[in-house]
Amino acid sequence: MTTDPILIARGVAKHYGAVAALRDAALSVLPGEVHALMGANGAGKSTLVKILTGAVRPSAGSILIRGREHTVRSPAEARRAGLVSVYQEPSLIPDLDVLANLRLTDTPLEPFRTFVEELGVPDLDLSETARDIPLAVLRVLDLARALAIEPDVLLLDEMTAALPANLAERVLDVVRRQSRSGRSVIFISHRFIEIQALCDRATILRDGETVGVVDIEPGIEERIVELMLGAKVEKSRIKAAGIGASAKPAGPARLGVQHLQVGTKLNDVSFDLANGEVAGVVALEGQGQDELFGVLAGSIRPSGGEVLVDGARVSFAHPADAIRAGIAYVPGDRSEALLGHRSVRENIALPFSARLRNWGPIDMRREQLTVLKAIERLQIDTRAQREVQRLSGGNQQKVTIARWVASDARTILCFDPTRGIDVGTKRQIYQLMRELASQGHSVLYYTSELEEVQLVCDRAIVIFGGRVVDILPVELADEAALTRAAYGLPREAAPVATEAGMQDGAGAP
Amino acid sequence: MSNTVLPDSSPLPGRRLKRLMSDYPLVPLILLLVLLVAVLQAMRPGIVNPAWIATTIKFAIPLAILAGCQTMVMLTGGIDLSVGTVATMAAFIVATQGVHHDPGVAIAIALVPALLIGLFNGIGIGVFRVHPLIMTLGTGLIGTGFLQVYQRTVISTGTAVPPSLAWLGTGLSYGVPNALLLFVPVAAFILFLLNRTGFGRLLYAVGDNEHAARLSGVRYWQVILTLYVLSALLAGIAGLLYIGLIKSASLSLAEPLVLPSVAAAVIGGTSIFGGRGGYTGTIIGALILRVLITLLTVMQIAEGARQILFGLIVLLVTAAYLRIIEDR
Known part of the structure; x- marks a missing residue:
């Protein structure tokens, strides 16, 4: 120099x-x-x-x-x-x-x-x-x-x-x-x-x-x-456990996305979400994942392409349409989803009242039972249940998910649900996702923490620059592979070629 | 804000009292009402008697119904300034139509403008997203204009308040105001609506976090449209009762009740920003305002000074009350 x-x-x-x-x-x-x-x-x-x-x-x-x-x-x-x-x-x-x-x-x-x-x-x-x-x-x-x-x-x-x-x-x-x-x-x-x-x-x-x-x-x-x-590279390689090995049921996919386009943010995105599957979405910040979730949740109108639910074409003009099609959205920012001054119960029961025909008297006992079941299932700490804003971050996050568990939504879109919460709650959320999947629910799971993919997901859909650049089976989706894919780099050729060959058809365009 | 609440084992006595107030926000309101009545009795011994109580309740009821409109609307973060016009229109129309028609028909005609203004408010605020303050101020002025036009057409007919409304508005049965026959069901309806129905839940939800409500599938315009129609109809009913009480139709009959109706809801603990509050507090708030008015009248001071004092007390009570129930 x-x-x-x-x-x-x-x-x-x-x-x-x-x-x-x-x-x-x-x-x-x-x-x-x-x-x-x-x-x-x-x-x-x-x-x-x-x-x-x-x-x-x-x-x-x-x-x-x-x-x-x-x-x-x-x-x-x-x-x-x-x-x-x-x-x-x-x-x-x-x-x-x-x-x-x-x-x-x-x-x-x-x-x-x-x-x-x-x-x-x-x-x-x-x-x-x-x-x-x-x-x-x-x-x-x-x-x-x-x-x-x-x-x-x-x-x-x-x-x-x-x-x-x-x-x-x-x-x-x-x-x-x-x-x-x-x-x-x-x-x-x-x-x-x-x-x-x-x-x-x-x-x-x-x-x-x-x-x-x-x-x-x-x-x-x-x-x-x-x-x-x-150092994470070596460590995470070991973890490739076969949680995704469960056989996929036949029939049309729960959710099909075909050639989806949103302005310049999302380009020709196609993938399927099967019944009982947790599909991970991995992307660097601002690669179009917000728009993808927005479209599926009914908040954003796509400029092209199709969304299919159980094989039938749908078009959402309002989140209510998506919910009617069984798709619930858990936003990344908890404050977007919660009624801070209302009780845990009212927060969980909120979707029940949304439709015009449910505006009448509430069956308080039935509601109580449904809500209690959801609270128990997610192990929400209800000591401060009079106002949701008094709960800890992890418990608040659980409430946003419990709402859709109580509503029995068939498809749940989770956007970075474990951001900023403690390790114990994270583990509970991972477990819940797997449970939901085993009961036939489908989950689309965006995460910014790459190690979560192998703990929660069956597949990883990698988005870069508004396009799906790779779809990795869970065995291959360690942090190194995901990082490479997320930066738009091709897969490492040598050690994984045989396994990857099977599912590569849906992969890189 | 985000503090997790720990089960407080040994807080300071003051803090404990605050927690109690925060958990039971009606307690300090009732205490204040009792205190005001006690002060009144002390200033003018013997004034607090059954007749005075009946009068106070009679005058508090139209205010409490209008304040019920404000409470529901404020829960969604809105305000309805057109309630005064709507009530006045209903009152004026029932008094003039009562000359030609049966009371039942006159009442039905009188509630038509209420329905229209409610629809107009609901569409403007719910669909076109006009700010409620502007929208209801506008429709209120438009309604007043129409009422003046209407007055020209009936100038020669004179007025006749239906006797049934007068009985309801002013009458007493066994010393109890007949108006309670109307008010008890109305209040029960509002309380039930707010606490036990899906629609009530949505009012709180929309006011607390509109975005969250949307993500849960709530269609904002449906809630808002229904709400403002309901508010206008209740205001119309309040107007009918009020003409039975005042018995003299005028073009600004209920206008002086508009701001007190907002004040009653605020004193009763309903947040002007939405999402928090309830109707029980509002009813007590309306009673507090009425007692306060008597108290200031009894003090025999100049009208100007009385108004200044009234404003100051409302301001102080509201600020103090919010301090007490906000447990931060």
Whole structure:
């Protein structure tokens, strides 16, 4: 290394109460370098980015820009130091036109226009209101605005995620040119192809720590995946137990998804969910899983494709339609599902009253019995049952599931049901899922914790960039295989080829 | 907010009292009502007698019915400012139609505008998502306008309050107000609706967390449409009773009851943000307001000062009560 790094972060940590989002992160970026920042969900990438750009104050650690220590207190200060970022979400103020947005940030106009054209948007009208501009173009405008300030270090967070292929290509070109003119870029992406094509080095985070810095060269993906997973790779291989071995009943699938399309978020997604099956859905954040669950739950209208229930075509205009078809949705965020001020009983019984014909008098004794059975089955701690909001997180989560157990929903869509709850409750939920499956219920189970797949699921459907990229039988769905698939990498060829061959028909497109 | 409640073995006495109040929110309300009556008796010994009690109840009942509308609507996070207009319309129409028609027919005609305004409110709020405050304020003004037009057409006919309504509104049987014959079933209906029916559950659910209700299959517009129609019909009934009590039709008969009806529900512990509350508290809230009015009248102070005091007391009582029952 002949040149000195332009940006150095050392020992950066961030604690939120007792929780450490970042423990010991380090990053060093050279002038003219495109540097990838990588890590699994929750590894601390976004926290590090926020600290670098002054949106969050670190609990410990130091940041050196051009060799001088800086305390970055706000995004404006970061910008003065030459560090500008483009976040995942569009940052133009929706109710202002483009010109007013540029004035707000003192962006020089001419370079902005030049960059916008270079990025492949030739006829931008500066008087257009940001709200009316399509998302992909907004992303381009954000980037052009950042470039126009001529930052020394440009930070791009999932810049290409919302872009169609031609625009993404342009973005990569501009970034490349940026680095050739001696400026640095920190590039965050889940797409190995882009990283391979663009980046010089990569820093890998795991559990809030920097675990490695590698030079990007052909075949480096394996090493990066290994670093992201750490010691877990060897450990989880052993666990491939045959819980999914139970024979699948014949007949049409409980739930069939065919060529499903939701805008640019979900593309030609097809899979089946059998009777008595728990199918895992695995995806990095924002790969279209929210839209998939939204469509199946009746909250989002698809723009193409079909959903079949027991072989018959259905179309949901409201969650009530999905529920009538036996499909219940347990959202990832408990607060979306619970009536915080109401009792456990009323929360569990809520779907009973939903339909017009059940608006009349309630059979209190029957309701009591049904609810008690569900409470017992899920072992809900009812000491604070007068108000659900007084329950612990795990118990609240159980209530959201108990509601559908009590309603005897045939198909349950669980979106990350074990997020942020204790280990004991997690185990109870795993067990419940298996019980439900053995009684003929079907479960679609999205999880952000990959080790859960082999504990709960019969199969893993992996989604990347809005497409199903692989469907793995449970025996193969260890964390390493899932991580590789989730990043859009092909399966490891050698040791698993024979087994995989059987079910591969439904797999990669 | 998210604290798990531990079984409290040895809390401070004050805290324990608070827990008790929080678990039985009606207790402090009843205590307040008794206290106000005691103060009244102390200020003017002998005023608290059967006749006074009957009068207080008679005047509290129309208020309590309108406050019942507010309670149900507020449970969903809404408000119904059109109840005053609806009640006035029903009262005015029954008094003018009573000249030509049987009481039964006049009453039926009088409730038609209530039904229409309720439907209009329900469609605007439930389907087109207009804010309830704006929607009901608008329909209230529109209704008042129509009533003025209607008044022109009946200006020569004069008014005749059906005797049956007057009997119900003002009469006493064995010292007990006849209005209770109407109010007891109405109150029982509202209480049953809120606590023992699917529809009642949905009112709480929609007000507590509309998104969660939706995910459980609840169709918002159905609940809201039904609710506002029901609210308007009850307001119409309150208007019929009120004309029997006041016996003189005017174009703004029940308007002065609108804000007190909101106040009675709030004093009774129903949250204006939805999801929490009940009708029993509201009834006590309406009684508290009536007793308070007597108390301020007895004090013989200037009208302006009386109003200021009334507003201040309502504000204080509500704030204090919410402090007591919120167990945080």
